[in-house]
Amino acid sequence: MSSWSRRGLLAAMAGAAPLPLLAQGGPQGGVQGGASGDWPSGPIRIVVPFAPGGSTDAVARLAAPGLQSALGVGIVVENRGGAAGSLGTDVVAKARPDGQTWLLTFDSHAVMPALVPRLPFDLRRDLEPVTLIGGAPYVAACRPDKPFRDLAGLLAAARARPGAVTFATPGNGTIGHLVMTLLGSRAGVTFQHLPYRGGGPAVNDAVAGHVDMVVGSAALLAPQIAGGTLRPLVQFGPQRLPALAGTPTAEEGGFPGLQAEAWWGVFAPAGVPAPIVSRFHEALSAAFREERVARQVTEGQQARLVLAGPAELGRFLDAQVETWGRVVRENDIKAD
Known part of the structure; x- marks a missing residue:
């Protein structure tokens, strides 16, 4: 299993x-x-x-x-x-x-x-x-029909539409919010943060397509990733999760030291x-x-x-x- x-x-x-x-x-x-x-x-x-x-x-x-x-x-x-x-x-x-x-x-x-x-x-x-x-690593994930399929594609979309690519988190000041802010700063791009009151509503709106992606702990996103309603883009752990072996870490994507767990x-x-x-x-x-x-x-x-x-x-x-x-x-x- x-x-x-x-x-x-x-x-x-x-x-x-x-x-x-x-x-x-x-x-x-x-x-x-x-x-x-x-x-x-x-x-x-x-x-x-x-x-x-x-x-x-x-x-x-x-x-x-x-x-x-x-x-x-x-x-x-x-x-x-x-x-x-x-x-x-x-x-x-x-x-x-x-x-x-x-x-x-x-x-x-x-x-x-x-x-x-x-x-x-x-x-x-x-x-x-x-x-x-x-x-447990934080993970950024989106609906499978979004145009970006990995971290490189996500950053390319953010450069093409500055401030237009949105991400949901369980709230302001959460680690998911902070790591995306740090990623944007290091990559020279700007994302739009949409804070929610809890992980459940943030995930639901990402699945429904109301936001471009959601950033949360691996456990929060696991059911949707397993069910195919969300696609992982990048994981922020020190190494790949065995269950996400095909999803590179942010460090592998060119951002050494960028970890969030x-x-x-x-x-x-x-x-x-x-x-x-x-x-x-x-x-x-x-x-x-x-x-x-x-x-x-x-x-x-x-x-x-x-x-x-x-x-x-x-x-x-x-x-x-x-x-x-x-x-x-x-x-x-x-x-x-």
Whole structure:
């Protein structure tokens, strides 16, 4: 079965659905040893700073059973959406640094400092990196009857009709918006951005032909690409997805370093003891390596598992904040 099938995408959500908001744990006590000997002291809360039903929520709920088994306590997945993810992030930034509250967030985390004015927290001062779970490339796709068939054709159309070629995204300041802005700048062309309130409406209008193309994560576009109602033009990952082996990356198209991936990362309130951070990272990584969960992430979210630790996530976040913050500032991009 092709990993681009609708069944693969729905598998992650179906696998996550039976998990209640509070998974009942076994005897409390959990991880023992060193400074984390009395941790966890009760149910662990994972804050997702977005509404239920999205990819971040699904990823959190996929990890919860494995975490519960490893740590011996209940796992609460708490959705705190609003303000591009900053409301839920602030909850974690202000939580007690006791290892009972964690943040599982999305790529918009790196754009917040530039996009949301007067954040009540500092990403690096108030939050501790824990785990970079994985990433999935952003993809630009269009209806099969559009005249451009690849990145070169798209750029040629944009040069022939400056500002007339349109692209839809789930909103202003999303990574899809920013990577197309960066592509236009580097290629010397101008696209017209049409922001939508969510990925579903953006995809629907691209399929209907109301916009020239849509830019979204591979998981968002997978059902339409599999069904033939959208044709991929370019993918922005570090290498080609196996399921998109015929679609070159932007780097292969002549734009070295031009990468954009949807990614999921876990953070803790600053001050959580290092042994607790280490043990939570180990338990979380083990949960995602479980065969069923790994398959649902790689197929359902079209993601590659990374499972990198605190130092790697910190360096990755710094690079993402620098890259996308510069695009926001130089192009005076505002949030919806």
